[in-house]
Amino acid sequence: MNIGIFTDTYYPQVSGVATSIKTLKEQLESHGHNVYIFTTTDPKVDSNHYERNIFRFKSIPFISFTDRRIAVRGLFRAYQVAKELNLDIVHTQTEFSMGWIGKFVAKNLKIPCLHTYHTMYEDYLHYVAKGRLLKPYHVKQMSRSFCYHMTGIVAPSERVLNTLESYGIKTPISVIPTGVNIAKFQHCDTADNWRVKYGISMETPLLLTVSRLAYEKNINNLIAAMPRIIQRVPDVRLLVVGDGPAKDELSEQVNHLQLHNNIVFTGEVDNEDVPHYYHMANLFVSTSISESQGLTYIEALASGLQVVATHSPYTDQLLDDPAIGATFFDENELVDIVCDYLTNKKKFDDRKKQQAKLHDISADNFGDRILQLYKDCQTTYAKENQASHSGETS
Numbered sequence: 001m002n003i004g005i006f007t008d009t010y011y012p013q014v015s016g017v018a019t020s021i022k023t024l025k026e027q028l029e030s031h032g033h034n035v036y037i038f039t040t041t042d043p044k045v046d047s048n049h050y051e052r053n054i055f056r057f058k059s060i061p062f063i064s065f066t067d068r069r070i071a072v073r074g075l076f077r078a079y080q081v082a083k084e085l086n087l088d089i090v091h092t093q094t095e096f097s098m099g100w101i102g103k104f105v106a107k108n109l110k111i112p113c114l115h116t117y118h119t120m121y122e123d124y125l126h127y128v129a130k131g132r133l134l135k136p137y138h139v140k141q142m143s144r145s146f147c148y149h150m151t152g153i154v155a156p157s158e159r160v161l162n163t164l165e166s167y168g169i170k171t172p173i174s175v176i177p178t179g180v181n182i183a184k185f186q187h188c189d190t191a192d193n194w195r196v197k198y199g200i201s202m203e204t205p206l207l208l209t210v211s212r213l214a215y216e217k218n219i220n221n222l223i224a225a226m227p228r229i230i231q232r233v234p235d236v237r238l239l240v241v242g243d244g245p246a247k248d249e250l251s252e253q254v255n256h257l258q259l260h261n262n263i264v265f266t267g268e269v270d271n272e273d274v275p276h277y278y279h280m281a282n283l284f285v286s287t288s289i290s291e292s293q294g295l296t297y298i299e300a301l302a303s304g305l306q307v308v309a310t311h312s313p314y315t316d317q318l319l320d321d322p323a324i325g326a327t328f329f330d331e332n333e334l335v336d337i338v339c340d341y342l343t344n345k346k347k348f349d350d351r352k353k354q355q356a357k358l359h360d361i362s363a364d365n366f367g368d369r370i371l372q373l374y375k376d377c378q379t380t381y382a383k384e385n386q387a388s389h390s391g392e393t394s
Contacts, residue, residue: 001033001374002086006078006102007093008062008069010039010054014268015068015212016295017118020156020178021093027179027367036085038078038098040069055081057098071097079105087111089374093118095146103149112151112381114373117143117160120290140167147171151377154370156293157314172380174373177293179366182358185302188279195280198239198264205236205342208281208300210274213244216290218310220246223253223263225287225331225338230262232339238285241277243268278303283341284325286310287334294318298361301325306348308337323350324357 005025009017025035040059041047047056057074082090082105090106090113092099099115106113144167147153153173155161161175192202200206207229211217219240229236240250240263247265254263269277278284284300286309291297297307297318307325309315319325326341328334341348359365 001088003028003033003035003374004038004082004085004087004090004102004105005035005093006038006090006098006105008040008059008071008096008098009094010037010042011271012042012044013068014271016178016293017093019271019295020116020118023178023180023363023366024091024370026181027363028371031367031371033371034085036082036087038081038102040071040098042069057101059097062096071101075101075104078102079108082109089114089378091116091374095142099146103146107149110385112374112377113149114152114154114377115147115150116154116156117147117164118156120160120163143167144169151381152373154373158317159312159314160293162313174369176366176369176373177298177361178295179361179363180295180298180302181363182302182361185275185278185299186304188275188303194276198266200237200239200264200280203235205233205283206281207236207238207283207285207338207342208241208277208305209238209285209287210241210277210296210299211244211286211288213240213242213246213250215246216288217244217246218287218289219250220253221287221331222285222334223250223257223259225334226259226262227257228331228335229338230259232335233342236262236342238263239266239277239281240264241266241269241274274299275303278305281305282345283308283338285334285338291315297325301354301357301361304354306341308334308341321350321353321357322348323353 005021007021009015010021011018028035037054039056041056057071059069059071062068062070078101087109089111090102092102092115103113147169150171153171155164155173155175156177158175161173164173195202209222213219226238254260278300284305284307289310293314297309300307307319309319309327311327311329315327319327326337328337
């Protein structure tokens with residue numbers, strides 16, 4: 001099968017969407033399929049550098065979210081390239097420029113078009129004119145417009161499914177969470193040298209959060225809870241991996257609370273190094289409320305960590321046993337749960353339950369389910385086309 005993936009976000013950009021697409025590409029190729037990425041140009045990628053099966057289209061930074069790109073041309077070029085590649089199916093990963101180009105290509109090639117709805121846009125409206133310009137109603141209308149005439153939609157979680165259904169979207173929706181390469185996160189060298197790099201001894205209890213440092217990730221709530229956690233686990237430290245627009249305010253908060261000896265900011269790290277950071281830690285913690293799916297959560301689980309995350313339908317389903325992790329409603333619960341995991345580690349060891357969860361979140365399982373969806377959508381598309389032609393000739 002020749003598969004075209006259309007996305008505004010791809011490596012070397014760092015995001016959950018880019019990671020999801022990379023995992024999807026690797027899985028499809030491992031099954032013998034040809035995968036072609038249609039995406040935006042990127043300042044970090046030399047325009048003269050050859051990238052196998054990747055086609056980049058001229059783009060500019062997205063308004064108020066400048067580390068993301070939006071294509072400004074390429075509609076007919078994309079169609080010509082896709083036609084020459086003899087694409088069998090289009091899978092869009094964005095509701096913006098490259099997504100609409102993907103829909104145009106699929107329509108003109110008369111092939112199925114699927115879409116993965118990654119982002120809960122209502123959590124991000126504050127980025128545009130500080131929330132004064134776009135409202136939830138606009139997100140609903142935009143989403144309905146884009147998802148119209150799709151053959152199928154992938155929702156990474158029940159939260160996304162429920163949101164799309166509330167928008168009145170009628171296209172069939174399949175809940176398929178992105179998986180992770182389990183081996184990549186399990187087979188990692190010892191954490192000793194990585195802890196030494198940040199002046200953290202092997203005996204020190206270490207909390208980890210991996211995230212874009214954005215306001216909707218609510219990392220300030222985790223920092224605010226640290227003094228109470230330190231009271232109960234005095235030598236605990238927190239490692240914050242990532243960068244973003246909230247970095248300066250978070251640093252100021254750390255200084256104000258006099259926590260600079262307990263909290264370390266790493267800045268943005270190379271994607272290939274991320275598994276080492278998971279293996280440094282004793283527990284993964286997230287206070288984010290904006291996840292459509294938490295790729296960092298399942299990466300942490302694949303690395304052998306338990307995860308503590310904000311209560312939501314998605315996290316409650318993912319962290320469904322103390323051996324896997326737990327969710328919290330407020331700061332009191334957050335502090336109690338974190339301290340319990342740090343001081344009673346053996347109480348939560350249950351390899352059988354952990355192995356069962358690893359199968360659920362594996363990239364192999366993800367790839368198999370996506371491929372089955374492709375086949376189902378091709379069958380549906382063929383039947384609809386046949387019915388349409390029959391109606392025209394009757």
